[in-house]
Amino acid sequence: xxxxxxxxxxxxxxxxxxxxxxxxxxxxxxxxxxxxxxxxxxxxxxxxxxxxxxxxxxxxxxxxxxxxxxxxxxxxxxxxxxxxxxxxxxxxxxxxxxxxxxxxxxxxxxxxxxxxxxxxxxxxxxxxxxxxxxxxxxxxxxxxxxxxxxxxxxxxxxxxxxxxxxxxxxxxxxxxxxxxxxxxxxxxxxxxxxxxxxxxxxxxxxxxxxxxxxxxxxxxxxxxxxxx
Amino acid sequence: xxxxxxxxxxxxxxxxxxxxxxxxxxxxxxxxxxxxxxxxxxxxxxxxxxxxxxxxxxxxxxxxxxxxxxxxxxxxxxxxxxxxxxxxxxxxxxxxxxxxxxxxxxxxxxxxxxxxxxxxxxxxxxxxxxxxxxxxxxxxxxxxxxxxxxxxxxxxxxxxxxxxxxxxxxxxxxxxxxxxxxxxxxxxxxxxxxxxxxxxxxxxxxxxxxxxxxxxxxxxxxxxxxxxxxxxxxxxxxxxxxxxxxxxxxxxxxxxxxxxxxxxxxxxxxxxxxxxxxxxxxxxxxxxxxxxxxxxxxxxxxxxxxxxxxxxxxxxxxxxxxxxxxxxxxxxxxxxxxxxxxxxxxxxxxx
Numbered sequence: 001x002x003x004x005x006x007x008x009x010x011x012x013x014x015x016x017x018x019x020x021x022x023x024x025x026x027x028x029x030x031x032x033x034x035x036x037x038x039x040x041x042x043x044x045x046x047x048x049x050x051x052x053x054x055x056x057x058x059x060x061x062x063x064x065x066x067x068x069x070x071x072x073x074x075x076x077x078x079x080x081x082x083x084x085x086x087x088x089x090x091x092x093x094x095x096x097x098x099x100x101x102x103x104x105x106x107x108x109x110x111x112x113x114x115x116x117x118x119x120x121x122x123x124x125x126x127x128x129x130x131x132x133x134x135x136x137x138x139x140x141x142x143x144x145x146x147x148x149x150x151x152x153x154x155x156x157x158x159x160x161x162x163x164x165x166x167x168x169x170x171x172x173x174x175x176x177x178x179x180x181x182x183x184x185x186x187x188x189x190x191x192x193x194x195x196x197x198x199x200x201x202x203x204x205x206x207x208x209x210x211x212x213x214x215x216x217x218x219x220x221x222x223x224x225x226x227x228x
Numbered sequence: 229x230x231x232x233x234x235x236x237x238x239x240x241x242x243x244x245x246x247x248x249x250x251x252x253x254x255x256x257x258x259x260x261x262x263x264x265x266x267x268x269x270x271x272x273x274x275x276x277x278x279x280x281x282x283x284x285x286x287x288x289x290x291x292x293x294x295x296x297x298x299x300x301x302x303x304x305x306x307x308x309x310x311x312x313x314x315x316x317x318x319x320x321x322x323x324x325x326x327x328x329x330x331x332x333x334x335x336x337x338x339x340x341x342x343x344x345x346x347x348x349x350x351x352x353x354x355x356x357x358x359x360x361x362x363x364x365x366x367x368x369x370x371x372x373x374x375x376x377x378x379x380x381x382x383x384x385x386x387x388x389x390x391x392x393x394x395x396x397x398x399x400x401x402x403x404x405x406x407x408x409x410x411x412x413x414x415x416x417x418x419x420x421x422x423x424x425x426x427x428x429x430x431x432x433x434x435x436x437x438x439x440x441x442x443x444x445x446x447x448x449x450x451x452x453x454x455x456x457x458x459x460x461x462x463x464x465x466x467x468x469x470x471x472x473x474x475x476x477x478x479x480x481x482x483x484x485x486x487x488x489x490x491x492x493x494x495x496x497x498x499x500x501x502x503x504x505x506x507x508x509x510x511x512x513x514x515x516x517x518x519x520x521x522x523x524x525x526x527x528x529x530x531x532x533x534x535x536x537x538x539x540x541x542x543x544x545x546x547x548x549x550x551x552x553x554x555x556x557x558x559x560x561x562x563x564x565x566x567x568x569x570x571x572x573x574x575x576x577x578x579x
Binding site: 089120122123126127129130131132133135137140141144145 | 305306307310313327
């Protein structure tokens with residue numbers, strides 16, 4: 001086993017940090033969007049559906065480029081929000097989080113929706129006739145009953161986040177020790193002479209993390225069946 | 229309880245038009261599937277919104293399209309027992325029962341967990357998960373959950389139709405007891421005439437999205453006798469006495485009845501169709517039917533092309549039906565004595 005350099009270690013840690021942060025930040029939004037799409041009828045539902053799912057069909061590079069246009073020096077989000085607050089996102093690890101969140105978001109929403117769609121509407125009606133207002137109902141009925149979907153969506157998004165490449169490289173660049181995640185480090189090793197061994201080593205790390213995540217998901221699923 | 233609805237609702241090609249006021253503690257909503265019963269209930273609970281009109285309970289409007297009033301479901305205090313129990317799968321029995329109770333305003337919280345649990349006999353289930361309950365237990369928990377939310381009106385939307393016959397008649401006493409004990413007025417929805425007669429006093433009959441009539445459950449049963457193949461169903465509460473030659477002997481008023489294929493329970497409810505009773509003017513010397521009762525005609529009523537004969541037998545009441553010609557042959561009129569013959573196999577035990 002070849003020795004990892006400090007930048008390799010930081011790439012591994014950064015990958016986990018970026019994927020975790022992106023997943024946690026997306027959770028409340030993912031839950032809200034899934035709730036709206038499953039239980040509410042409103043104008044523009046189809047537009048929202050298309051908009052949310054767009055990153056799933058677009059090449060990640062395109063997503064990255066669009067984010068760059070929005071968040072970069074000349075982008076309107078940057079001008080209106082970020083610059084007045086003194087926030088710089090592009091080419092920082094936070095940009096990698098945003099790229100990962102946008103690309104993985106549709107996967108999370110889809111999983112949570114699948115979970116929510118299995119909830120019997122009568123349970124929701126029953127809770128309302130028992131005096132629960134809509135927010136109470138969301139917290140005490142919909143949330144616990146869609147928890148499997150939420151976990152599956154989070155795991156899926158986290159796993160997708162670990163592998164995020166195209167959008168990240170455009171908005172966060174490939175700065176070793178700062179924004180270089182595992183896929184970017186592998187890319188760099190592969191494109192440099194005699195980097196094959198290190199590329200393979202990082203691949204192994206990537207595979208190990210993925211397997212660990214999948215086992216954790218499986219374990220959590222079993223725990224929940226036991227408490228039923 | 230007084231419920232008043234003057235509202236309409238369009239669902240695709242189906243249109244519900246309701247205009248009635250009904251008063252009572254035990255109200256029934258009777259009609260075939262697709263007649264609009266569930267839509268009507270939805271308007272009261274608040275799950276559906278009328279296109280226009282007024283819905284009020286005890287004089288308080290809960291929906292009024294002219295004033296733009298639409299009290300949300302959770303503020304109406306209208307409890308609901310559904311066809312299936314719909315217990316919350318992530319909560320145990322106790323937490324299911326307390327779900328509505330905890331959300332009820334303290335000043336309305338008059339019914340306690342212990343009292344409901346006692347009446348429904350579910351003490352031993354409290355800490356169980358709801359997936360480990362039998363069908364009857366689940367429905368009892370669901371009734372308890374609705375009652376514990378201290379509703380001003382309890383709606384039971386075909387609560388027995390998901391249960392088989394024997395279970396149905398085990399649940400009925402619980403339903404009746406719990407509502408009587410805690411004095412909760414209820415609206416009972418069903419397409420079963422027997423359930424209507426056991427559970428309700430006043431019945432609204434629904435057909436094609438309209439209220440076709442308002443009458444007592446007994447009047448409804450009589451009016452439908454002529455249209456139904458099953459005739460009028462006599463409900464008899466019989467006390468078991470002993471066995472004789474393979475038949476079970478029951479006390480009924482001061483008479484004895486023979487019934488076959490029954491149980492040894494001390495008291496059972498039986499149904500007997502008006503079509504299974506044969507009337508004789510004079511005592512027939514020998515007949516194959518095992519029950520021959522001397523009765524006095526107390527009332528005669530028309531239903532379709534048949535006549536219903538209400539009789540008093542040993543302090544109890546029985547309704548038989550005959551065609552007009554037969555009534556003339558027998559010389560049926562109020563006050564005359566007739567003999568009623570009933571086969572032992574004609575009694576069907578309900579519970």
